[in-house]
Amino acid sequence: MKSDSAFLSAARVATVTLFAFLSSCLQVRAESDPLPSWNEGAAKTAIIDFVKTTTDPASPKFVSPEARIATFDQDGTTWVEQPMYTQVMYCLDRVPALAEKKPELKSIEPFKTVLSGDREAIAKLPKEDLLKILAATLTGMTVDDFNAEVKTWIETAKHPRFKRLYTDLTYQPMLEVMRLFRDNGYKTYFVTGGGQDFVRVYAERVYGVPLEQVVGSVGATEFSHDKDGKPILIKVPKLLLNDDNAGKPEGIHFVIGRRPVAAFGNSIGDKEMLEYTQAGGGARLMLLVHHDDAEREYAYGPDSKVGTFSDALMDEAKSNGWIVVSMKNDWKRIFAFNP
Amino acid sequence: MKSDSAFLSAARVATVTLFAFLSSCLQVRAESDPLPSWNEGAAKTAIIDFVKTTTDPASPKFVSPEARIATFDQDGTTWVEQPMYTQVMYCLDRVPALAEKKPELKSIEPFKTVLSGDREAIAKLPKEDLLKILAATLTGMTVDDFNAEVKTWIETAKHPRFKRLYTDLTYQPMLEVMRLFRDNGYKTYFVTGGGQDFVRVYAERVYGVPLEQVVGSVGATEFSHDKDGKPILIKVPKLLLNDDNAGKPEGIHFVIGRRPVAAFGNSIGDKEMLEYTQAGGGARLMLLVHHDDAEREYAYGPDSKVGTFSDALMDEAKSNGWIVVSMKNDWKRIFAFNP
Numbered sequence: 001m002k003s004d005s006a007f008l009s010a011a012r013v014a015t016v017t018l019f020a021f022l023s024s025c026l027q028v029r030a031e032s033d034p035l036p037s038w039n040e041g042a043a044k045t046a047i048i049d050f051v052k053t054t055t056d057p058a059s060p061k062f063v064s065p066e067a068r069i070a071t072f073d074q075d076g077t078t079w080v081e082q083p084m085y086t087q088v089m090y091c092l093d094r095v096p097a098l099a100e101k102k103p104e105l106k107s108i109e110p111f112k113t114v115l116s117g118d119r120e121a122i123a124k125l126p127k128e129d130l131l132k133i134l135a136a137t138l139t140g141m142t143v144d145d146f147n148a149e150v151k152t153w154i155e156t157a158k159h160p161r162f163k164r165l166y167t168d169l170t171y172q173p174m175l176e177v178m179r180l181f182r183d184n185g186y187k188t189y190f191v192t193g194g195g196q197d198f199v200r201v202y203a204e205r206v207y208g209v210p211l212e213q214v215v216g217s218v219g220a221t222e223f224s225h226d227k228d229g230k231p232i233l234i235k236v237p238k239l240l241l242n243d244d245n246a247g248k249p250e251g252i253h254f255v256i257g258r259r260p261v262a263a264f265g266n267s268i269g270d271k272e273m274l275e276y277t278q279a280g281g282g283a284r285l286m287l288l289v290h291h292d293d294a295e296r297e298y299a300y301g302p303d304s305k306v307g308t309f310s311d312a313l314m315d316e317a318k319s320n321g322w323i324v325v326s327m328k329n330d331w332k333r334i335f336a337f338n339p
Numbered sequence: 340m341k342s343d344s345a346f347l348s349a350a351r352v353a354t355v356t357l358f359a360f361l362s363s364c365l366q367v368r369a370e371s372d373p374l375p376s377w378n379e380g381a382a383k384t385a386i387i388d389f390v391k392t393t394t395d396p397a398s399p400k401f402v403s404p405e406a407r408i409a410t411f412d413q414d415g416t417t418w419v420e421q422p423m424y425t426q427v428m429y430c431l432d433r434v435p436a437l438a439e440k441k442p443e444l445k446s447i448e449p450f451k452t453v454l455s456g457d458r459e460a461i462a463k464l465p466k467e468d469l470l471k472i473l474a475a476t477l478t479g480m481t482v483d484d485f486n487a488e489v490k491t492w493i494e495t496a497k498h499p500r501f502k503r504l505y506t507d508l509t510y511q512p513m514l515e516v517m518r519l520f521r522d523n524g525y526k527t528y529f530v531t532g533g534g535q536d537f538v539r540v541y542a543e544r545v546y547g548v549p550l551e552q553v554v555g556s557v558g559a560t561e562f563s564h565d566k567d568g569k570p571i572l573i574k575v576p577k578l579l580l581n582d583d584n585a586g587k588p589e590g591i592h593f594v595i596g597r598r599p600v601a602a603f604g605n606s607i608g609d610k611e612m613l614e615y616t617q618a619g620g621g622a623r624l625m626l627l628v629h630h631d632d633a634e635r636e637y638a639y640g641p642d643s644k645v646g647t648f649s650d651a652l653m654d655e656a657k658s659n660g661w662i663v664v665s666m667k668n669d670w671k672r673i674f675a676f677n678p
Contacts, residue, residue, distance in 0.1 A: 066543075066549060119378045143592060160438060196593075196596075197596075200596050204405075210405060211596040211597065212594070212595050212596050212597065214596065220589070220594055221589050221592050221593075222585070222589070223585035223586075223588045223611055224591055230618050231588070231611070231614045231615045231617075231618040232618075233588060233589065233592055233615075238383065238578070240579055240593070241579070244560035246561070247562075249562045249564055249570070249572060250559070250561070250572065253560050253572055254535075254557055254560075254579070254594075255551070255593075255594055256385050256551050257535075257536075257539050257550040257553065258550065258551065272570070273561055276562065276570045276572075279569050279570040279571075287458050
């Protein structure tokens with residue numbers, strides 16, 4: 001019947017139009033640059049090619065969706081770690097509030113030095129003193145109270161040099177890499193030496209990483225009941241996982257249980273994670289961010305207290321085929337607020 | 340123009356038809372029984388209602404997708420735990436192979452008793468001896484070797500009473516509950532006192548739980564290099580997380596970082612997990628499986644060595660509004676192979 005055939009033909013046209021529209025959308029997306037903050041070069045090409053080949057079912061390097069795990073160090077890899085790790089800044093900032101509650105601390109080292117505000121003296125505090133400050137400010141409260149304290153701080157505290165929120169000091173090129181991986185079915189995980197509970201507070205909002213995908217250094221909690229009988233978890237000063245160096249592959253096995261196919265770091269603390277990733281065989285991507293841009297960010301090498309990038313690490317990167325990213329040359333801009 | 344209007348009208352008809360077809364598919368699905376192995380009753384109704392209200396955006400009890408976490412104990416909750424935990428059966432079965440490698444064990448207790456095959460004597464081994472057997476059979480190898488050993492065993496070993504694979508002894512009604520939750524956007528996690536690495540080997544295949552969603556008791560691993568310089572993880576006898584009792588909420592916080600909205604258990608080892616879940620407030624579902632079916636499975640109470648379900652736990656369940664499932668009365672069938 002004529003009317004039927006007209007209907008079918010119109011429906012076909014509608015369908016074809018719809019598909020044409022959808023494919024044009026997809027095409028635009030495929031053709032747009034997924035890493036606009038990266039300069040053209042070997043690093044950018046390698047990243048894009050890796051994602052393309054590992055997600056192409058026709059490629060011999062295809063990685064099945066459930067195995068698509070990409071792990072990212074945080075400090076120095078996805079945000080600024082100078083002049084000190086952000087979490088250490090948080091701990092130092094918490095000392096005055098702590099001393100209000102426990103006035104006896106005001107006359108005890110290292111709290112006395114921190115309260116003096118003498119930046120140089122604070123920067124010189126030995127590691128044991130720093131650990132005392134971490135234990136005092138990161139434990140002894142419920143998980144919920146800790147979360148609330150970190151949330152308030154991270155939404156207000158400013159970086160001493162850039163005078164901006166710490167969460168504004170994320171590297172735009174790395175945010176783009178994380179998004180590119182996620183858009184292609186990868187799960188992006190943090191694997192950070194920083195405190196797992198600390199990073200979880202903002203990981204989803206700032207990086208798009210849900211809190212169950214944050215692997216970090218973990219202090220024990222103790223299940224208990226408050227005075228009203230309500231079950232609570234208290235943070236206690238007992239380290240269960242030191243998620244740095246060899247602790248990174250160990251933490252990955254603990255929390256994820258799968259070997260990453262891509263791993264991103266910036267320092268000797270990430271060496272074992274990259275080695276472990278590469279040892280899985282097949283298509284693997286290992287990348288180190290090199291801080292060589294004193295003008296826009298920082299330049300630091302083997303002598304730095306944090307985020308050391310030694311000559312030995314550079315040698316290993318070269319001989320293993322790891323990508324070394326020059327912040328100065330590979331990144332068009334570092335922060336979203338850069339021109 | 341006439342042709343335009345005919346086109347639009349035909350396209351509209353096509354669209355309406357498509358939507359009608361889609362909604363009829365959805366309707367069929369909504370109307371089919373998601374828990375066919377459950378008898379009608381309070382428990383079944385409560386489970387279905389809970390999933391319905393927490394996923395209905397119009398409900399005051401709506402739970403946002405990222406917060407939809409449901410945790411399941413394994414032994415005695417989703418599969419048989421009698422006459423011993425499956426993992427203990429595995430460890431006992433590994434002793435002969437271990438003694439081949441280390442013949443000196445043949446004359447040392449408790450290995451001597453295990454090798455004797457005397458079931459009664461084995462069942463009477465004190466806890467310290469059992470821990471020695473666990474340490475000897477669960478550590479000292481790479482993670483990859485351990486996985487391969489468990490995989491072989493779980494695919495061949497048979498349960499002494501049922502003469503079936505252990506993976507056939509999963510509770511069909513609980514598999515249906517897990518699927519119902521997943522079909523409604525929940526992430527289903529195991530939170531088991533069993534070894535995390537052990538359960539990960541079969542969790543996805545048998546239960547549909549991906550290995551990164553298995554929280555269990557965790558022994559440390561040590562990152563190292565084999566004789567060819569290849570990075571490996573060795574399982575070492577150091578307990579990082581005893582995921583039972585208070586260890587369950589602690590393990591949940593460690594690995595998931597979110598409080599469950601639904602928790603399923605069967606023994607006093609699950610008490611703290613259920614309390615912690617309930618303390619989150621709002622819509623919560625807490626459920627205990629009660630083993631009261633000696634004919635089709637087992638009946639055991641406070642005196643049992645495993646999976647104790649004490650009077651005190653029953654009292655707490657009643658006063659807190661936890662669902663107590665009678666395997667005898669609530670479950671039409673227990674195993675998939677039941678008629």
